[in-house]
Amino acid sequence: MRIYNFENDRSLSTDELYMKEALRLAQRAFEEDEVPIGAIIVSQGKIIGKGYNLTERLNDVTAHAEMQAFTAASNFIGGKYLKDCTLYVTIEPCVMCAGASYWTQISRIVYGAKDEKRGFAKFNEQIIHPKTEIFGGVMEGDCAALIKSFFRNKR
Amino acid sequence: MRIYNFENDRSLSTDELYMKEALRLAQRAFEEDEVPIGAIIVSQGKIIGKGYNLTERLNDVTAHAEMQAFTAASNFIGGKYLKDCTLYVTIEPCVMCAGASYWTQISRIVYGAKDEKRGFAKFNEQIIHPKTEIFGGVMEGDCAALIKSFFRNKR
Numbered sequence: 468m469r470i471y472n473f474e475n476d477r478s479l480s481t482d483e484l485y486m487k488e489a490l491r492l493a494q495r496a497f498e499e500d501e502v503p504i505g506a507i508i509v510s511q512g513k514i515i516g517k518g519y520n521l522t523e524r525l526n527d528v529t530a531h532a533e534m535q536a537f538t539a540a541s542n543f544i545g546g547k548y549l550k551d552c553t554l555y556v557t558i559e560p561c562v563m564c565a566g567a568s569y570w571t572q573i574s575r576i577v578y579g580a581k582d583e584k585r586g587f588a589k590f591n592e593q594i595i596h597p598k599t600e601i602f603g604g605v606m607e608g609d610c611a612a613l614i615k616s617f618f619r620n621k622r
Numbered sequence: 623m624r625i626y627n628f629e630n631d632r633s634l635s636t637d638e639l640y641m642k643e644a645l646r647l648a649q650r651a652f653e654e655d656e657v658p659i660g661a662i663i664v665s666q667g668k669i670i671g672k673g674y675n676l677t678e679r680l681n682d683v684t685a686h687a688e689m690q691a692f693t694a695a696s697n698f699i700g701g702k703y704l705k706d707c708t709l710y711v712t713i714e715p716c717v718m719c720a721g722a723s724y725w726t727q728i729s730r731i732v733y734g735a736k737d738e739k740r741g742f743a744k745f746n747e748q749i750i751h752p753k754t755e756i757f758g759g760v761m762e763g764d765c766a767a768l769i770k771s772f773f774r775n776k777r
Contacts, residue, residue, distance in 0.1 A: 522725075523702075526697070526700060526701055526702045527692070527693050528696070528702050528725030528726050529684070529692055529722050529725075537682070538682050538684055541681050542682070544681075546681055547678075547681045547682055561721060561725075562717060562718075562720070562721030563719075563722045563724070563725065564721070565717070565721070566718030567683055567684050569718070569740075570683030570684075570716075570718065590745060590746040590748065591746045593745065
């Protein structure tokens with residue numbers, strides 16, 4: 468676990484800085500030929516959980532970036548509730564990941580680009596816990612571009 | 623992995639026999655002071671994945687019975703799609719688990735008792751993959767009784 472070095476990007480907001488970190492993880496997924504989605508969980512200025520999509524390598528649909536980040540953060544905290552934590556994820560969480568976020572009661576979710584097809588909001592916005600604040604569109608262009616580039620290469 | 627011994631319960635249907643196996647796992651969760659939910663995945667008459675709720679012991683909300691069964695079955699098969707598989711689970715899957723089932727494209731889900739509060743159907747039935755057949759109410763009484771007894775003891 469490490470503290471982000473704020474010296475580098477003075478022009479970016481805190482949310483953008485953390486999203487950049489999630490994007491770096493998404494980039495790693497891309498390099499491993501996985502759908503490029505990355506996630507981190509931040510508590511009191513510290514990254515306490517990380518993940519990037521590993522569904523292909525692990526042959527396991529549950530290995531989404533967010534799920535790994537939830538497990539890592541819970542492990543770090545030693546408890547299953549992620550109060551006072553923020554999830555940064557490059558793409559809007561799917562139903563599974565949004566459903567998992569409900570159980571964590573996480574304080575805040577910040578995502579990059581919307582997922583019109585499998586994003587949770589299309590199904591029911593109340594999947595998210597009432598205590599969770601949700602905010603989308605942070606570094607949306609970069610997050611979406613990475614995914615688009617991945618699927619363009621696949622065709 | 624083992625094949626269920628059909629000799630014991632000739633009066634029960636195949637679905638009930640498998641649900642009994644899921645119930646046995648739920649009972650194990652109960653004994654470990656976990657919300658008592660059990661799940662198995664069956665393919666061609668063989669149990670290829672099992673799980674029971676371990677969210678407390680693992681401090682991890684993603685450790686639902688179904689999630690563990692999905693991971694185990696995918697590991698057994700060596701692939702992430704659970705076509706020609708049936709999930710038996712004692713309680714209607716929550717949004718997270720139903721969302722995971724979508725990604726597996728599992729052929730069939732059989733559940734015991736309905737979960738009026740966090741069952742997926744309340745949120746949106748289309749969380750389930752169009753290729754997945756869903757069937758509830760198998761050994762409903764036993765499945766519900768176990769959960770009720772757990773929460774009664776907690777009060």
